[in-house]
Amino acid sequence: MPLKTPGKKASGGAADSGGSYFVYDLFRTFWTHVVGLFFREVAGRNAHLIPKTGPVMFIVAPHHNQFIDPVILLMHAARRVYFLVAAASMRRKFIGFYSRGFRGIPVERQQDLAKPGSGKIKLEDRYASPTLISGINTQFTRELKVGMKIALPKSAGQARVDEILSDTQLRVDKEMKDLAAIEALTHSEGTAYKVIPHVNQDEMFNAVYASLNRGECIGIFPEGGSHDRTEMLPLKAGATIMALGATAANPDLGLKIVPTGLNYFHPSKFRSRAVIDFGQPIDVPMDLVEKYRMGGEAKRQACDELLATVTEGLKQVTLNTPDLETLRLIQAGRRLYKPTQHSLTMAQQVELTRRFIKGYNVYRDLPEVKEIRERIDDYNTQLRYYGIRDHQVDTMQVGRHMPARCSFGGSSGCSSWACKRKARAALAASTVKVRARDVIATWKVLIALGLVPLLYTVYSLVALVPALASVVTWRSWSIYLCSWALASFMSYTALVFGEQAIDIVKSVRPLFLTLIWLLVAQRDELSNDITELVNELGPHIYPEFSKTRRPVVNEQQQQQQALAARTSADTFHKKMREGEQLIRQRVGPMVKANVDGRVERKDSGSGGKTMDQLDRISPLEFLISPHVANREESEDCSGCGSGVVSVGKPVRILEAPKGLYDYS
Numbered sequence: 001m002p003l004k005t006p007g008k009k010a011s012g013g014a015a016d017s018g019g020s021y022f023v024y025d026l027f028r029t030f031w032t033h034v035v036g037l038f039f040r041e042v043a044g045r046n047a048h049l050i051p052k053t054g055p056v057m058f059i060v061a062p063h064h065n066q067f068i069d070p071v072i073l074l075m076h077a078a079r080r081v082y083f084l085v086a087a088a089s090m091r092r093k094f095i096g097f098y099s100r101g102f103r104g105i106p107v108e109r110q111q112d113l114a115k116p117g118s119g120k121i122k123l124e125d126r127y128a129s130p131t132l133i134s135g136i137n138t139q140f141t142r143e144l145k146v147g148m149k150i151a152l153p154k155s156a157g158q159a160r161v162d163e164i165l166s167d168t169q170l171r172v173d174k175e176m177k178d179l180a181a182i183e184a185l186t187h188s189e190g191t192a193y194k195v196i197p198h199v200n201q202d203e204m205f206n207a208v209y210a211s212l213n214r215g216e217c218i219g220i221f222p223e224g225g226s227h228d229r230t231e232m233l234p235l236k237a238g239a240t241i242m243a244l245g246a247t248a249a250n251p252d253l254g255l256k257i258v259p260t261g262l263n264y265f266h267p268s269k270f271r272s273r274a275v276i277d278f279g280q281p282i283d284v285p286m287d288l289v290e291k292y293r294m295g296g297e298a299k300r301q302a303c304d305e306l307l308a309t310v311t312e313g314l315k316q317v318t319l320n321t322p323d324l325e326t327l328r329l330i331q332a333g334r335r336l337y338k339p340t341q342h343s344l345t346m347a348q349q350v351e352l353t354r355r356f357i358k359g360y361n362v363y364r365d366l367p368e369v370k371e372i373r374e375r376i377d378d379y380n381t382q383l384r385y386y387g388i389r390d391h392q393v394d395t396m397q398v399g400r401h402m403p404a405r406c407s408f409g410g411s412s413g414c415s416s417w418a419c420k421r422k423a424r425a426a427l428a429a430s431t432v433k434v435r436a437r438d439v440i441a442t443w444k445v446l447i448a449l450g451l452v453p454l455l456y457t458v459y460s461l462v463a464l465v466p467a468l469a470s471v472v473t474w475r476s477w478s479i480y481l482c483s484w485a486l487a488s489f490m491s492y493t494a495l496v497f498g499e500q501a502i503d504i505v506k507s508v509r510p511l512f513l514t515l516i517w518l519l520v521a522q523r524d525e526l527s528n529d530i531t532e533l534v535n536e537l538g539p540h541i542y543p544e545f546s547k548t549r550r551p552v553v554n555e556q557q558q559q560q561q562a563l564a565a566r567t568s569a570d571t572f573h574k575k576m577r578e579g580e581q582l583i584r585q586r587v588g589p590m591v592k593a594n595v596d597g598r599v600e601r602k603d604s605g606s607g608g609k610t611m612d613q614l615d616r617i618s619p620l621e622f623l624i625s626p627h628v629a630n631r632e633e634s635e636d637c638s639g640c641g642s643g644v645v646s647v648g649k650p651v652r653i654l655e656a657p658k659g660l661y662d663y664s
Contacts, residue, residue: 021080023101024080024101024102026101027101027102028074031071031098032071034071034445034449035071035072035075035445036075038068038271038441038444038445039274040271040272040273041274041346042075042076042273042274043273043274043275043345043346043347044075044076044276044277044278045276045277045347045350045351046277046278046279047077047078047278049258049278049279049280049281050077050078050278050281051256051281052078052079053215054215054255054256055214055216055217055246055254055255055256056217056255056256056257057212057218057239057242057243057255057258058073058077058081058217058218058219058220058260059222059235059239059258059260059310060219060220060221060222060260060261061221061222061223061232061235061260061262061314061318062227062229062231062233062261062318063221063225063227063262064226064264064267065264065267065268065441065442066226066441066442067089067095068441068445069226069262070083070102070219072262072274072276073219073260075276076278077217079217080216081218081219082102082104082105082218082219083102083104083105083219083221084104084105084107084204084208084219084220084221085099085104085105085107086106086107086109086112086225087106087107087109087112088109088112105204105218106204107201107204107238108199108201109199109224109225110149110196110198110199111196113196113197113199114151114195114196115195116192116194116195117138117143117150117193117195118138118143119135119136119137120136120137120138120189120190120191120192120193121133121134121136121138121185121190121191121193122136122185122186122187122191123185123186126186130175131162131171131173131174132169132170132171133150133170133171133172133185134169135169136168136190140164140165140166140168140170141164141166141167142167143195144161144164145164145197145198146162146163146164147160147198148160148161148195148197149161149195149196149198150172150194150195151193151196152176152180152181152184152185152193153184153191153192153193153194156176156178156180156181157178157180157181158176159172159174159176160173160174161173201238205241205242208242212242212246212253212255213246213250213253218242220239222235222236222238222239222310223235223236224236231320231321232311232314232315232318232320235307235310235311235314237307239257240302240303240306240310241303243255243257243284243306244284244288244289244292244302244303245292247284247286247289248289248292248293251289255283255284256281256282257281257282257284257310257313258278258281258282259278259279259280259282259313259314259316259317260276260277260278260279260314260317261276261277261314261316261317261318261319262274262318263276263277263319265346267441268441268444273346275346275347277317277318277347277350278317279314279316279317280313280316282309282310282313284306285306288302288305288306318354319350319353319357321357326360329360329376329377330353330356330357330360331353332379332390333360333372333376333530334349334352334353334356335390336376336390336523336526336527336530337527337530337531337534338528338531355538358541359537359538363537368533372526372530375526375529379522379526382519386519390523393519393523457484
């Protein structure tokens with residue numbers, strides 16, 4: 001069936017055939033607040049690059065957090081965005097309800113429609129007929145049609161059916177050459193397989209074209225599904241087909257493609273942090289549009305070239321490492337590096353990590369880089385042994401851990417149990433997930449939305465029990481409502497302020513352990529070496545790096561700074577001693593010494609201090625003590641010297657010499 005040709009762009013720009021945006025805006029406000037509560041902070045970067053008007057396609061990756069990723073985009077995109085949603089998700093009651101409220105466009109995925117085939121299949125002659133598939137107890141003529149696909153278990157391979165010869169024989173379009181596929185197909189008993197039907201996506205493409213012609217924004221996750229890998233999965237070509245097809249049908253469309261990177265610090269953890277990074281908008285080249293119109297091989301080349309451009313744009317706004325160990329190494333190196341600024345924003349940390357990844361990929365084979373990697377591994381091993389974090393060694397402060405769970409205390413057990421079940425189910429159904437952590441955050445939010453209000457209701461009913469001894473009255477209802485409101489307020493307060501209390505409690509053990517100065521010294525030495533190595537190699541990759549790097553202080557400069565600090569300190573203490581003598585001269589006539597060694601003020605009857613006690617009082621403490629500061633005295637003190645004020649007047653602390661605390 002040919003696709004319907006989308007009409008010209010509406011003059012109104014973003015007018016929607018649905019009319020009102022009330023439901024969309026209501027759902028958007030609700031879910032952005034919920035997700036904003038789940039994360040401690042969601043920072044945005046380069047949101048000013050998003051076009052204010054006209055059609056936009058947000059190509060978002062990596063897809064690490066299932067249904068939370070779209071909400072992260074909605075939090076920082078100033079425009080309404082309509083997402084492509086798997087039709088299988090749209091058919092689920094809860095997810096489908098909100099997806100329709102967000103005006104999601106359903107996409108039927110072939111893997112969602114796959115069904116186990118009857119019997120088993122194998123290759124009769126791998127070398128003479130590598131595309132001829134034989135079946136054992138199969139029913140090819142009833143279950144398969146030309147154009148469908150057969151897929152092997154564990155994503156070993158798949159191929160399209162070109163010809164069905166009989167119930168036990170068919171021919172596919174290509175040879176499955178992967179070792180896992182060959183082993184499965186050449187097994188004496190054959191292998192199980194799945195039947196993947198052909199899906200007609202005309203309806204989905206027409207919906208996308210219509211939305212873009214109205215000047216709206218479309219959000220696409222081109223990896224095809226959520227996952228928990230450290231690198232992006234290969235991108236599907238559907239996004240480029242949509243962009244080229246819409247522009248080919250309407251050359252005046254003016255479509256912009258915005259690569260969007262999602263970077264989580266801990267994707268599945270409650271109150272973690274995230275950064276969304278928008279890349280430079282990409283125009284759809286007209287030469288590729290012309291090749292797309294030609295069809296055939298030229299069309300595939302056009303899609304591949306645009307896909308390569310989009311992929312490169314995504315790499316500029318995402319973190320991609322081949323494995324988890326490399327990512328941990330890069331993150332540790334970034335923490336140990338000393339930048340020009342004393343503190344970095346989350347967006348700057350992500351950008352610095354991205355540059356570290358690029359630099360590591362270029363220089364990973366250098367001997368000095370290998371040595372640094374071994375030392376970082378050793379340092380991380382010691383951190384795990386002591387049970388502390390790197391920043392605790394540096395600052396002797398505990399990091400931000402999961403806050404007090406009193407707000408979700410009653411639901412934490414159920415949430416943990418349900419999340420583990422959902423993760424196991426998602427892992428069993430996927431071929432790209434590692435531990436299925438991408439579904440945990442979504443289910444934490446959904447379970448909390450159901451159980452937390454239920455717990456508040458139970459708490460409120462418990463508070464209402466004494467009032468239910470009599471007939472239910474307005475007073476009992478007011479008690480119930482006040483209890484519900486109080487429980488909600490206390491939970492939110494615990495969520496916001498409880499983290500500080502947890503930080504203090506958690507800091508006790510790391511504070512003790514970080515007194516192991518050997519580890520502190522090891523960190524300082526490793527940090528200095530990493531900084532020196534990065535400052536040496538960085539300008540070769542980033543020419544502007546030398547202008548922003550931290551200036552290296554050599555040993556001679558450090559000695560000069562220490563000498564200046566000691567000189568300033570000696571000067572300060574000398575002035576303090578001079579001030580003390582002047583104070584004693586000023587206060588001397590005001591006291592008298594008794595035979596027993598007690599010192600009393602001349603205008604007081606008793607209760608003075610001994611001379612030894614007076615000697616132990618510092619000049620500053622003496623100046624602000626009540627028995628001196630409260631005395632009304634108007635005598636001139638012009639001869640007392642610099643830094644000393646008359647007794648009884650507003651006290652000024654002795655001014656420290658300039659530069660005492662300036663070690664720069």
